[in-house]
Amino acid sequence: EVQLVESGGGLVQPGRSLRLSCAASGFTFDDYAMHWVRQAPGKGLEWVSGISWNSGSIGYADSVKGRFTISRDNAKNSLYLQMNSLRAEDTALYYCAKDRGGTLEDWGQGTLVTVSS
Amino acid sequence: QSVLTQPPSVSGAPGQRVTISCTGSSSNIGAGYDVHWYQQLPGTAPKLLIYGNSNRPSGVPDRFSGSKSGTSASLAITGLQAEDEADYYCQSYDSSLSGLHVVFGGGTKLTVL
Numbered sequence: 001e002v003q004l005v006e007s008g009g010g011l012v013q014p015g016r017s018l019r020l021s022c023a024a025s026g027f028t029f030d031d032y033a034m035h036w037v038r039q040a041p042g043k044g045l046e047w048v049s050g051i052s053w054n055s056g057s058i059g060y061a062d063s064v065k066g067r068f069t070i071s072r073d074n075a076k077n078s079l080y081l082q083m084n085s086l087r088a089e090d091t092a093l094y095y096c097a098k099d100r101g102g103t104l105e106d107w108g109q110g111t112l113v114t115v116s117s
Numbered sequence: 118q119s120v121l122t123q124p125p126s127v128s129g130a131p132g133q134r135v136t137i138s139c140t141g142s143s144s145n146i147g148a149g150y151d152v153h154w155y156q157q158l159p160g161t162a163p164k165l166l167i168y169g170n171s172n173r174p175s176g177v178p179d180r181f182s183g184s185k186s187g188t189s190a191s192l193a194i195t196g197l198q199a200e201d202e203a204d205y206y207c208q209s210y211d212s213s214l215s216g217l218h219v220v221f222g223g224g225t226k227l228t229v230l
Contacts, residue, residue, distance in 0.1 A: 035219060037163075044119065044224035045155075045163065045206050059218055095162060102210060103153045103168040104219075110162060 002026040002106045004096050009111030012086055020111055022079040022096030030054070030074035033099035036081050038092035039110075046092075049081065050099065064090075086115045120145060121207050121222035128228040129197045137225045139190045139207030145220055147188035150210040154183055154192045157204045157224075166205070167192060194227070202229045 008020040020036070036048040049060045049070040058070055069082040079096050091114050097104040122140040129135040139152060146152055154167040165174055167183035170190065182193045190209075194201055207222040 037219075037221075044204075045157075045208075045221045047219040047221060050219060061218065062215060065215075101169070102151055103165060104155070104163075104208065105165055105168070105174075107162040107164070 002098065004098065004106060004108035006094060006096050006108045006111035009094065009113045011114045011116065013117050014087060014115055016086055017082070017084045018086060018113060020081040020083065020094055020096075020113070022108060024077045024079065024096075024098070027098070029072075029077040033057075034072060034079045035097045035099055035104060036070060036079075037095045037097055037104070037107075038090075038113075039095070040089075040092040043092075048094070051079070083113070086113075088115050091115045119223040120211055120220040121209060123205075123207060123222035123225045125223070126226045126228065128230055129194075130230045131197050131199065133197050134193065134195045135197060135227065136194075137192045137205050137207075137227070139192070139222050141188050141190075141209060141211075141220075143188060144213060145188075145209045145211040146185065146190060148212055150212075152183065152185050152190035153208045154181075155206045155208065157206065159203070163206065197229055199229050202227055 003025045005023045033052045035050040051058050051070045067085045071080045093110040095110045096108045098106040151169045155163040156166045157163045170185040171183045180195045205225045211220045
């Protein structure tokens with residue numbers, strides 16, 4: 001059974017940093033691209049960033065480019081999102097998702113990030 | 118403003134058929150990228166409902182179907198049930214100037230009357 005477990009969320013002040021993690025199990029992690037998707041309270045889904053199986057291809061939404069960095073450690077079956085210069089508008093539930101042929105086939109339960117002073 | 122456009126809400130009575138549209142452009146759906154659909158029940162993570170425009174993952178009832186034509190796609194739900202009340206999102210890829218990005222529709226809230 002595929003499991004994706006996000007962690008690292010919390011309350012952080014504007015301008016500070018936070019690092020999210022996603023622990024994967026139940027599948028061969030280094031066979032798949034992975035993504036971070038967020039959902040602000042009461043709002044829709046917003047793609048944040050994606051990374052190919054070997055980290056050779058990485059993409060970011062314009063809203064986070066230059067502030068967020070996605071990475072993965074295939075030896076640890078883990079996906080990360082380093083978030084710097086956080087803003088109030090980054091407040092959201094952050095999901096990690098497994099990509100199969102362009103489809104976000106499996107999702108974690110999310111970790112909540114709240115940016116507030 | 119989402120790259121893919123969905124109606125904010127649709128509704129139908131139990132047993133009826135509803136459709137949800139997803140309109141894109143020549144840089145996403147019209148460029149040939151597949152469309153996928155997700156169902157998000159209240160308080161839960163999104164769940165894959167339709168992949169590759171019209172394919173159902175194992176376990177998804179055949180009451181759910183998807184189609185794609187030109188720069189648009191549609192999700193149809195027949196024989197509406199109370200448990201179908203949820204938010205539905207379409208997803209594709211977009212080859213914008215800043216690279217290849219995943220894009221979502223703004224979501225459609227389905228109300229079963």
